[in-house]
Amino acid sequence: MSAEIRNTSSSAYIAQHALDDVKRRFSVGIALLVLIVPVLLVGFRIAIGEGQTLDFPTLLSTGLEIIAGIFAFVLLRSGNFIPAGVILSAAVLFDYWVSPEPEIRTLLGLIGVTTAAVLTGTRYYLLTLGVALVGQSLNIITNIQAADGVVTQEVVNTIISTVLIVLTSLFFRYFNNLAQNTSGNASVANQRLDAVANIGRQTARLLNYEELISSAVTLIKTQFGFYHVQIFLVDDRREYADLVASTGEAGRRLMERNHRLAVGSDSVIGRVTLANESVLVNDTENDPGHAFNPLLPETRAELALPMQVLIDNQTRVIGALDVQSTEPMAFIASDVQALQAMANQMAVSIRNARLFEAQAASLAENEQLFAEAQKNLVEIQRLNSQLTHKAWEGFLKSNPDLNGVTATAQGLKEDGLAWTDEMLRASSIKQPVTTTSEAGLSLITVPILLRDEVLGAIEVEGGDSQQLELVPTLVAISERMASALENMRLVEEAQAASAQEQRISAMVTRFQEAETIDELLQITLTELSETLDAEVGSIRVGLTQGAQTAR
Helix, strand or coil: CCHHHHHHHHHHHHHHHHHHHHHHHHHHHHHHHHHHHHHHHHHHHHHHCCCHHHHHHHHHHHHHHHHHHHHHHHHHHHHCHHHHHHHHHHHHHHHHHHHHCCCHHHHHHHHHHHHHHHHHHHHHHHHHHHHHHHHHHHHHHHHHHHHCCCHHHHHHHHHEEEEHHHHHHHHHHHHHHHHHHHHHHHHHHHHHHHHHHHHHHHCCCCCHHHHHHHHHHHHHHHHHCCCCCEEEEEEECCCCCEEEEHHHHHHHHHHHHCCEEECCCCCHHHHHHHCCCEEECCCCCHHCCCCCCCCCCCCCCCEEEEEEEEEEEEEEEEEEEEEEEEECCCHHHHHHHHHHHHHHHHHHHHHHHHHHHHHHHHHHHHHHHHHHHHHHHHHHHHHHHHHHHHHHHHHHCCCCCHHHHHHEEEECCCCCCHHHHHHHHHHHHHCCCEECCCCCEEEEEEEEEEEEEEEEEEEEEECCCCHHHHHHHHHHHHHHHHHHHHHHHHHHHHHHHHHHHHHHHHHHHHHCCCCHHHHHHHHHHHHHHHHHCCCCCCCCCCCCCCCCCCC
């Protein structure tokens, strides 16, 4: 899109530069003629006059033309075409009036009027044309009177030369106006495209959707000088075009009532969003298909353009850009081209802003999910640590003899072992502790951690300072030992549960031997005493709230 804008702007510049170059070359040529022709005419007149002295008007016109030619060159160097054209045409026409030769007068009249047609404004051109026609008319009248009312060949030649002057000047004037209009349209198109590029630069930095569309309509209205600007976007079901941004008080009121138009309706927006083609109404008062909006009473021209983006290699309309002017016939072909580029540019920016907001929302949601997952993980770790603590607390209560072991030179000791200060410290901070024993040996203490719960501690004494390298090894061993201890606990608990289940099964099997309730109670009490190694046991049968006597 930016390449297209640059190319069109470059074409407009080239067209204007080419027109200026043609004018400059033409002006230089006329200036050279104005400098050369008087000298040639003087020589011609001297030759035909056989050396007679030239009259004062002839010498004056010759001098004025030379001065005018020099002055015109100075003006042309600074690009002042109109003053140069006025001076050149005036000097040539002055010589036209003082020149007695008909052929020379025709040539001078043609040069003077053509110069005015190409280089000056309309009024001055008509003035020079009138001066030449008056001169030609006087010549015709003089020649007819001299011939006693007879139309001689000289009169016919004068009439032909007059027609030649008029037609030639009109021809040059027509093509000069055509070139001027082309250059003017190219200049307007260049300004439009520069405005498009400027708006594109300002909106390209915006990633917030609401800020983007609001800034876009404001910038378009300001840069192009439109009466009203608004943006419609097609909904997901492609049934309606919703107004999402609009300028002025009318736009605010339209937005408040959630203005929308059906896709494919008779409205300008409905036709644009359905056909994917721009709709131009250059005279709203005389166009029967234009719907009058009471909130925008000054609208006299309206242009709506599709906002297109490329999705999956297909051009798709996502909305419409609508611009309105208070002047009828306000939009030309270059406006449609520039504003279509703007509409497509805005469509891409809006789609990018929507994607950015969707990605931002997805990122925020993912961050929230991650935070919740982290919170849940911490809670799970806390519960695991709590369950681990309760499990080992129950296990150690059921195994009071499980204390630890110490390796000495005399062998292994298992009974009456107390925790050293280093063990208590390492368990408290849950980190390895390195110190020196009373014998001057290195002392390394590592806690045994399972799910951040302390199950015990390992302490190694002996060696020199190089034994500090054993810390990572002891940490790794303590981690694996914690897992092994947990596995052994689970195995022992499973075995105990299995043994208990077997005892219960054996007891239940004995129940089948009983023939009476008394025998069942006796068998149950006997089995419980043997299973639990109990010295005294009793069973009562009865209703605690009833009046029956318990047995």
